[in-house]
Amino acid sequence: MNEHLISLDELWELRGQIPIVDARSENEFQQSHIPGSINLPILTNEERIRVGTLYKKEGSLKATIEGFKLVGPRFYRIQNTAVENFPEKKVLIYCWRGGMRSQILSWLLSMIGFQVYRLVGGYKAYRTFTFQLVRRDWNLLVLGGKTGVGKTRLLNVLTSYGEQILDLEAIANHRGSAFGGIGQKPQPSVEQFENLMAEELRQKDPNQVIWLENESQRIGKIIINDKFFECMESAPLIDIKKSEEERIGLIKEIYSTLPKEELIAAVTRLKKKLGGLRTTQAIEDIINDQHESWISNMLIYYDKSYQFDLDKHNPKTIQTLDLTGLDIEKSCQLLINIKNLLNGKQINPAH
Incomplete structure (x- = not known):
């Protein structure tokens, strides 16, 4: 044989x-x-x-x-x-x-x-x-910021500077909101998500910082395991600021070409949180291609939700960084500068 x-x-x-x-x-x-x-x-x-x-x-x-x-x-x-x-x-x-x-x-x-x-x-x-691998202590640095500040784009460009990143939304096939599954492949099972996550982590240097985006514990139907999520919550968080105009522009670039019926379905799922009037207005704006209007409408809800989650973080672990008007290369350089400053200290209490 x-x-x-x-x-x-x-x-x-x-x-x-x-x-x-x-x-x-x-x-x-x-x-x-x-x-x-x-x-x-x-x-x-x-x-x-x-x-x-x-x-x-x-x-x-x-x-x-x-x-x-x-x-x-x-x-x-x-x-x-x-x-x-x-x-x-x-x-x-x-x-x-x-x-x-x-x-x-x-x-x-x-x-x-x-x-x-x-x-x-x-x-x-x-x-x-x-x-076991996805439940180890990892040296994480979290990119935070309201919807539309471009966290995913920053992560992707950071790789060109030799930085280690972990894009959980890409692994989960979901952008992490009511609109997050539109235009995405079907999500893996939670177990397969962990397999894919481990495949990424296996190639990382555990002694070096891994950048990732601030997430809730649930990404679509995926649930991040408790141990890794605790590691995320205890890690330093860089709270990125961008102007509302920049944020709306980025969101429009991503979502304006997606099927209207799927955008409307996503808005409808938020009806209880948005209220009837705002939901109706947002749907009308989607139908009429008034993208800035419905996106601005949604940001009222998502900004409050982000602030609520941010308030749960230890303020001593949060660094604020205003990237308004800056291009992505300059933004990445500033992020790396903050990482280097933090790296001179204790990045993660688990280490």
Whole structure:
């Protein structure tokens, strides 16, 4: 059998060189998986439940025999699919715990000349790693500021200055407001979000500052784990100021081209907080392409919400920075100056 058992450390070295194949069922894969992997299920959703129930009631032997009975007629289809999708005949395989399903798939592919690398401990080993990594103490520096000050743009440009950033909204496929899901891909599950977040953090230097945007604990349907959110709340926060005109202009640039029906739906979701009159006016403005008007209307609510959240922070951890009228390069230079000043002190009490 042309198979090599590999550890999680070896996975990091091999990924990107050969395809990663998830042998679990469709539902398991959809819920969460190793990013970049391809699903080639040995057992379907229904078959997995059937075998699992048999295992609990009658033990491993009968469950294994039943598993082979179910998957046996599909052996040739699985092999054909693998040949079509992986012509170089090298794959890295995992299932839930590195057990029966990945062993069967490894055997099937080895029989037709594949070089197989099978992950010891399976997805469970990977998930244990990502779960722990996103709950470590991290050296964070938070970009705050009212809606429209350009926090995400600043984060992205900071990378060109060699700064470490973590864009939680990009990972969550959501901008973090009632309007945040418009034009975005479907959000991952909370578990997959943590996997993606860990993939980013794994590449960071834990001894250096990581910039991220101020967020509530919920980003769309995603909930940031308590430990990391506590780390965010205890980190220094730079409260960015921009003129209302600049803020409205940036928001208009992002949202004015989006489908009107989705913008109206977002406004409607805020009706209880906006009140009937303001909601009606905002909807009329969207219909009539009066973007500055409906955006200004929304900012009344979002500015109050931001101030409420800001008041929860320890004022000793907040630095105010007015970037009104400044271009993004100058703004980033000022941010880095503040980081360097803070870095001469204790950035995060956890360190």
